[in-house]
Amino acid sequence: MTTTGAKPQPLAIHGGKPVRATLLPYGRQSVSEGDIQAVVDVLRSDWLTTGPKVAEFEEIFAARVSSKYAVSFSSGTAALHAAAYTAGLKPGDEAITSPMTFAATANCVLYQGATPVFADVTPDTLNLDPEDMERRITPNTRAVLPVDYAGHPADLDAIRKISADRGLVVIEDACHALGARYRGKSVGSLVDMTVFSFHPVKHITTGEGGMVLTDNPDFAETLRRFRNHGISSEARQRQSRGQWHYEMVLLGFNYRLPDIVCALGIEQLKKLEGNLTRRGEIAARYTAAFCEIPSVIVPTVRTGVDPAWHLYPVRFDLGKLTTDRAQIFRALRAENIGVNVHYIPVHLHPYYRGQFGHRDGECPVAEAAYERLISLPMFHGMTDVDVGDVVQAVSKVISSYAK
């Protein structure tokens, strides 16, 4: 590919000058002075762990995603574990998920002693393919865990239909998709349980943190107990009622999100709309620039979907290039662009191969995509100069490897 008639610049990986002097990370949090002050105020208050800020954060979060109940957790992974428990997963059960995700989505099934089953993804969005999901249903299937890869909601209409027909619980891993909309409705209000993460690279952060959303009051009650050792009431409730008596009714964990960071979450949530807008602008600029390069395949956005742009993953048409993804990755890093890869298909991790005998070829679409994927920097604090640097570096590297 030739973008201009100018002489190609030597790549940084070959000793040329990098596009940037310092590394641009692929994701980064934005924390304001107001956020810091809110945390400091809690440190001076009576409640550091489960206090008024937890309830406030849960309430405004539930309202933001149009769901009845929000239950906070110490991480997205803990939230997934609680959802898997609440769905009733147990040894002998199977739960179907996508391999194009972070390992935690499948690990939460293992925590319950159940078996994760991987169904392939569709080539456009790299989200769970409902047809392949249906093929992999057995009499032991109890739940499905679609993932909103990169912030693009999964094919929820089809997944909900199949699940309703078969009596399966749907747990949506929306750790990438806070603020996304699907057919006009907020992600968080669409399935039995929806899970979000507040890891620093996400749309809002509490450092570590997660949330499960549900409209089912029984699920909400179980989720609250599960995060609190399986105990039926919280210390603050007992104190306000002047009671000491409590009962442990199920085997839970300490998965509580402290008041200290819920105060941060409340402040961060106020900035969500701005963060989503900025991420959308960055995605639009990338798409406009890269759809001009024939060997770069930009992410698809399906009709009726408003994605949340957690990641901006591009795929390379390797037939049009003289090199592979690994070399492009190294070349972009040398230009000081902090690219990443999302994801190694989960079933191909050594643990999953070793424990369950998974092999290459089980999910061909996900595996082929993995060989061609690179995630470009995407975070709401990126400046226009940062975005321009990424566009310049990708164009420089790809033109140097074009056939």
Ligand SMILES: Cc1ncc(COP(=O)(O)O)c(C=O)c1O
């Ligand atoms: C798709 C997906 N699921 C689950 C998780 C786990 O969330 P956490 O890091 O908050 O435990 C992540 C994490 O980043 C994720 O990207």
